[in-house]
Amino acid sequence: xxxxxxxxQFFRFQWKALECPELSLTSSMLATSKSPTALLPSPxxxxxxxxxxxxxxSLGCVIPLVGVVESANSQDLSRSExxxxxxxxxxxxxxxxxxxxxxxxxxxxxxxxxxxxxxxVSDGVNEWTLEFxxxxxxxxxxxxxxxxxxxxxxxxxxxxxxxxxxxxxxxPLTFRTPxxxxxxxxxxxxxxxxxxxxxxxxxxxMLSVRRNRPLPKGPKTQAFNQSFGLLLALDAQGxxxxxxxxxxxxxxxxxxxxxxxxxxxxxxRLREIxxxxxxxxxxxxxxxxxxxxxxxxIKTATLHHDVNQVSNGNLVVLGTERRFxxxxxxxxxxxxxxxxxxxxxxxxIIEFTPEGEVVWTWNSFDFLDPFRIGYETFNVYWxxxxxxxxxxxxxxxxxxxxxxDNSLLASFRHQSAIVKVDRSTGELVWILANPQGxxxxxxxxxxxxxxxxEGQTRWFYHQHSPEPSHNGTVLLYxxxxxxxxxxxxxxxxxxxxxxxxxxxxxxxxxxxxxxxSSEIPxxxxxxxxxxxxxxxLPQTDNVLLSQGWILHNDRLPEMTWDNIIDFPxxxxxxxxxxxxxxxxxxxxxxxxxSADEDLSWFLFASERIQLPTVTEWDGTRISR
Numbered sequence: 007x008x009x010x011x012x013x014x015q016f017f018r019f020q021w022k023a024l025e026c027p028e029l030s031l032t033s034s035m036l037a038t039s040k041s042p043t044a045l046l047p048s049p050x051x052x053x054x055x056x057x058x059x060x061x062x063x064s065l066g067c068v069i070p071l072v073g074v075v076e077s078a079n080s081q082d083l084s085r086s087e088x089x090x091x092x093x094x095x096x097x098x099x100x101x102x103x104x105x106x107x108x109x110x111x112x113x114x115x116x117x118x119x120x121x122x123x124x125x126x127v128s129d130g131v132n133e134w135t136l137e138f139x140x141x142x143x144x145x146x147x148x149x150x151x152x153x154x155x156x157x158x159x160x161x162x163x164x165x166x167x168x169x170x171x172x173x174x175x176x177x178p179l180t181f182r183t184p185x186x187x188x189x190x191x192x193x194x195x196x197x198x199x200x201x202x203x204x205x206x207x208x209x210x211x212m213l214s215v216r217r218n219r220p221l222p223k224g225p226k227t228q229a230f231n232q233s234f235g236l237l238l239a240l241d242a243q244g245x246x247x248x249x250x251x252x253x254x255x256x257x258x259x260x261x262x263x264x265x266x267x268x269x270x271x272x273x274x275r276l277r278e279i280x281x282x283x284x285x286x287x288x289x290x291x292x293x294x295x296x297x298x299x300x301x302x303x304i305k306t307a308t309l310h311h312d313v314n315q316v317s318n319g320n321l322v323v324l325g326t327e328r329r330f331x332x333x334x335x336x337x338x339x340x341x342x343x344x345x346x347x348x349x350x351x352x353x354x355i356i357e358f359t360p361e362g363e364v365v366w367t368w369n370s371f372d373f374l375d376p377f378r379i380g381y382e383t384f385n386v387y388w389x390x391x392x393x394x395x396x397x398x399x400x401x402x403x404x405x406x407x408x409x410x411d412n413s414l415l416a417s418f419r420h421q422s423a424i425v426k427v428d429r430s431t432g433e434l435v436w437i438l439a440n441p442q443g444x445x446x447x448x449x450x451x452x453x454x455x456x457x458x459x460e461g462q463t464r465w466f467y468h469q470h471s472p473e474p475s476h477n478g479t480v481l482l483y484x485x486x487x488x489x490x491x492x493x494x495x496x497x498x499x500x501x502x503x504x505x506x507x508x509x510x511x512x513x514x515x516x517x518x519x520x521x522x523s524s525e526i527p528x529x530x531x532x533x534x535x536x537x538x539x540x541x542x543l544p545q546t547d548n549v550l551l552s553q554g555w556i557l558h559n560d561r562l563p564e565m566t567w568d569n570i571i572d573f574p575x576x577x578x579x580x581x582x583x584x585x586x587x588x589x590x591x592x593x594x595x596x597x598x599x600s601a602d603e604d605l606s607w608f609l610f611a612s613e614r615i616q617l618p619t620v621t622e623w624d625g626t627r628i629s630r
Contacts, residue, residue: 091167092118099150099161099179107250107283109155111181112147113163121165125150129157132241134617140168149281152210152247152617156185186246189597191217192234194607198244200593206581207543207614210239210247213552213579214256214269214610215596220572221604228390231255232272239615244594247617250283258312258404258611263319272391274308275299276323289362291325295392302362306354307393312405314414316357316429320365322414324402325354327369328393331376338383338492349395350376351388353402355414355427368427370400370418373434375445380420381488381496381567382468403537408474415472417482422467422491424482436513438472438480440465443491453511453518462520464489466507468536470554471611475542479521481508481549483538488567499570500562503531506540506551506582524551524580526587533557535570539611543581548591552579552612574606 097115102108113125120140127134127150138148153159159182163175189195194215215236219227235256239248255272262268266286268278274294278286288301291309306325313323331350337343352374357366376399388396404417413435414427423439437444437451444452457463466484473481486504488496508522524540525531537554555575557565565573578595582588597607 090171090173091121091165092173093165093175094118096177097161097163097175097179099181101181101184102149102282104283106252107248107281108184109151109153109246109248110282111150111153111183112282113144113150113161113179114147115144115163115175117144117165119167121167123148124164124166126162126164127152127159129154129159136617147282150181151281153181153183154241154245154247155183158182191605192251193236194238194596195599196240196244196246197595197598198593199595200580200590201243202591203242205546205548205583205591206242207546207548207550209614209616210241211550211579212259212613212615213238213240214259214612216255216608216610218555218575218606218608219604220574220606223572235269235271237267237269240594242592248281250279252277256610257310259613260313260315261613261615262315268313268315268321270309270311270313270323274310274391275301276304276309276313276321287360289321289358293328304356304358304362305364306356307351308391309356311403314405314407316407317409317412320357320359322355322357322405322407324405324416325356325367326351327354327371328352328396329371329376334377334397335379335383338379338381341493348397349393350397350399351393352376353400353416353418355405355416357429366429366432368414368432370402374400374418374421374425375448378421378443378445379492380422381490381492382420383492404471406471406473410474415474415480417469417472419468419470422465422469424469424472424480438509438511438518440467440491442494453516456517456519461523461525470536470538471540473541475508476544477542477547479508479510479542481506481540481542483507483540483551483554485534485536485538485554487535496567499533499557499565499567502533504534504538504553506538506549508549522549522584522586522588524549524582524588526590530559533559533562535575537608537610539609539613541613542584543614547584549582549584549588550579550612550614551582552609553577554610555606555608574603575608577607577609579609579612 093115095116097113100112102110102112122140123138123144125136134152142148158180161179164172166172186193215238217234218231232255233253235252235254237250237256237259238246241247257270259267259269266278266280268276270276273296274291276289280286288299289304290299290301291306292303293307307328308326309323311324313321316322328349328351330347332347333345334348336346352370355368356364358364383397383399385398387398398420400421401419402416403419406415412429414429415424417424423437425437426435428435434451438453441452455463455465466482467489468485468487470483475481484505484507486502489502490496506524507520509518510521511518534553535555535557539552541550543550554577556577557575561573576596576598578593580590581592583591
């Protein structure tokens with residue numbers, strides 16, 4: 007790949023003893039596996055090589071011979087005479103120059119014409135293949151990913167032209183990855199508890215990892231927590247195969263159609279990177295407290311939490327609007343507390359082109375009741391992020407695009423509600439939430455929850471990550487916080503529990519039913535305060551679950567909803583079978599440790615993804 011070279015000035019070749027009757031030529035400039043003479047610059051040179059090849063083969067090819075041929079004239083090598091593509095600069099492998107992605111490497115070469123590339127990688131235990139189309143520039147470098155830490159890897163490179171002619175580089179390349187130090191301030195400890203690869207969904211698991219030091223409170227601790235983000239991909243054994251470290255906390259990420267990754271940062275930017283960690287594009291919120299940034303401005307107060315790419319290639323992201331509302335609440339516990347004008351943050355859904363043109367918006371202020379508050383409306387979330395005295399009315403924490411009916415699901419944590427929006431019309435289709443406290447003009451958007459077994463009629467609270475499944479259901483993560491709405495009394499922290507739950511939704515009759523949950527009889531229940539992600543896995547019908555911010559059970563008696571963020575926590579990611587009760591097929595625990603440790607690790611999001619592996623290499627052009 008890359009610009010074809012039409013001339014070669016110097017050739018270095020080496021004869022090698024082989025047990026087969028074919029002769030192989032390796033070169034610092036050229037390589038082929040079938041016809042070593044076809045790539046040399048003149049008929050006389052090819053005759054010389056041919057005669058000597060016969061001579062050395064007759065002697066058993068036991069003595070290597072190295073010679074140098076110099077060509078002073080420009081020779082057209084756009085295609086070899088035997089119809090094979092050729093390397094004009096042979097493959098080389100080098101460490102990724104971007105230290106943010108240390109487990110990746112860069113493959114570089116040039117060829118006589120545009121070619122597709124197949125790279126077979128082995129570390130002695132694992133084998134995988136990577137494919138690259140001719141549009142990817144091999145001179146600039148192809149990303150080699152999927153390598154485990156502190157291992158020696160062998161790479162075999164094959165190129166193929168538009169007619170299906172193939173050429174394998176004669177000499178494999180070797181590359182050793184750096185080691186990783188676990189359990190330090192910039193990389194979490196990983197404890198693999200369960201791994202049954204034969205029953206798991208294929209692929210690797212990408213995690214959005216956060217670190218958190220709860221105490222002492224103050225700007226220094228806040229900067230420590232917010233100045234670190236980690237995207238981490240693990241294989242079925244829980245071993246890292248790729249990671250990217252950033253200097254701002256990361257929330258959601260999205261694998262884009264072009265193979266790059268988009269993610270959202272604590273400072274209200276949306277970034278696109280390639281697999282080597284290089285920044286491709288940045289979009290930023292025009293009203294963010296940090297001011298202007300490089301990249302493309304998007305008119306909104308923030309870009310936060312979640313991003314999706316929709317079918318036309320546009321990006322859909324959560325934004326916000328800050329409004330001053332008169333006669334607003336000053337307490338979520340006392341309904342008689344005096345009211346006053348308050349700055350209130352509400353969420354938007356914004357669709358824009360990659361060039362930054364906003365083509366569609368949906369504003370929660372226009373469709374929901376801003377005077378229906380929830381527990382934690384008066385928290386410090388927006389104040390800590392640069393918006394003084396601002397109340398957190400909706401707190402959208404997830405957005406997902408459903409291509410089946412061109413709709414969007416948005417999760418509003420502080421409303422304990424999920425809304426469905428028609429992307430074509432902007433219509434609010436329905437609200438999935440406890441019907442308590444909603445105004446009359448929204449009653450026809452709500453559902454009745456039906457169920458018979460214990461727990462099946464428990465509404466979710468402070469949920470995260472609704473996900474339409476391939477079965478037509480909706481999965482979500484139920485943190486279960488408070489289990490009430492203002493101004494009803496809430497339950498104590500230690501009396502709640504958290505779970506993934508799946509609902510069957512009957513839109514026509516306004517009924518939902520619980521059809522599955524991650525609860526396992528006899529297992530100690532966990533309580534999470536925030537975050538959590540659940541995904542339906544289409545090939546196996548398994549369920550992937552990461553559990554955000556898990557509280558230490560032995561500290562629960564000390565916790566209240568007001569001081570809960572002062573305690574350390576831990577996290578885990580699991581893959582379940584989709585049966586009742588579910589079986590744990592994979593589990594990686596991060597920093598369960600001691601409840602007295604001052605550093606915690608949390609998971610914002612998890613996705614099972616596929617590396618760009620080849621599925622067909624049969625002599626025809628690769629097509630995606």
